[in-house]
Amino acid sequence: LERNRNLNTIIIECLNKPMIELLQKIGLAADELQFNAFAVGGFVRDLLLKKNNLDLDIVIEGDGIQFAKNLARKLQGRIKTHERFGTAMIMLPDGTKIDVATARLEYYEYPAALPTVELSSIKLDLYRRDFTINAMAIQLNPEHFGTLIDFFNCQNDLNQRSIKVLHNLSFVEDPSRIFRAIRFEARMAFEIAPHTRRLMHNAVSMQLFGKTDDPRFFSELKQILSEEDPVPAIRRLAEFNLFPFLWPELKPHLKVDRRFLHILHQAQRAISWFRLLYLDEPCHNWMVYLLAIMSRSPDEVLTAFCSRFQIPQKIADRLIWQKTHAEKTANLLSRREIIANSEIYWLLKELSIEGLLYLMALARKNQVKKAASNYVTALRYIRTDLTGDDLMALGYRPGPEFKMILNDLLDARLDDRVHNREEEIALLHRTYPPDSLAAAGPHA
Ligand code: CTP
Known part of the structure; x- marks a missing residue:
């Protein structure tokens, strides 16, 4: 394999025009400052594998921050710099993210790791990376545009x-x-x-x-x-x-045994089911899997995990609440053969999508899974036609009862007892006749 082969053919074949133009602009901007610019890391790896990767990592031989400021100005992007590390992040108006780093020689910092000190900046930068498959670069300066830089036989490892x-x-x-x-x-x-x-x-x-x-x-x-x-x-x-x-707390119980794999597979099924139906709705899959992994342990184990890994308190609280609530609800639902839609609705309403998918993964009985899927696909969208404003227009005086009345109407809607505005009004008059409510009764 050639160490410095030219990748222009692959670049033209695999990248779209805006990306190619962006790479060219980066090369030109580097030339202006007499710096060398390289695309590095996962971007190069995925290009050689002919896979899409939208994160662009750039390494500059020179002053990365000065370069990034120039480039951001030219491309009308927003920029965030970390002077201490010589890095910058540029966000372009179309959402493309460019990470810029400075390649520098700092032999003294890694004496043990470095057998030689005669490395060029980019070579040293690549040498410090995690794996050979991620340690290639593509030069972007116009004169050498598209040249693959492979010092460590990385292409070979990628091919193998x-x-x-x-x-x-x-x-x-x-x-x-x-x-x-x-x-x-x-x-x-x-x-x-x-x-x-x-x-x-x-x-x-x-x-x-x-x-x-x-x-x-x-x-x-x-x-x-x-x-x-x-x-x-x-x-x-x-x-x-x-x-x-x-998860040291889990150690005595946790093996990759049948039960452990079963719940992971159930989580996976629930996630793919959801993805198929709701492609665009955000869902943090990792939360569902983490909950599944922790499913056989008490809350304290999850709490300990969150604090050990410094998970932000807000996320930790959310995870723990979802765990408790999903498990309690799964339990409750599994003890009931027949359950009204309205009951399902109020039981599941507070769960996030992640909590709901975890509940589906937990479910041993079909009725639990069915209740959850019914909620996700149908019940969570059901609304009453009447609103608080309508109640006022119908002559009811606003008060704390409004919430109760509207919830009653929603129950009727969920349980298929009413189907439209007229039926809601009829039910309203039947259940809350004008003179039955001291506070909320009609004015007249
Ligand atoms: N890197 C590293 N050591 C790490 C993390 C990252 O050396 N602990 C380097 C690798 O060269 C990697 C690059 O930084 O290619 C960018 O890291 P990242 O964006 O996390 O990974 P990618 O390789 O782009 O992979 P992914 O497709 O998962 O984003």
């Missing part, structure tokens, strides 16, 4: 679908890469190479994860649980003995 670190200290420098290796392996059907596998086992047995407060851990776990099918990666987490690190 092999995940390899660039040096032995990779997991010591950044233990969250253990999760990344597992994620890439499962997502792209790659294989972690034997030497890298050994380094991972070593890192785990050396307990390199003293610092669980590193936000990268949770961010990587979240990404694993957000993959289309996270089950193979979850199995792999167990094989690498990461369960005791992730």
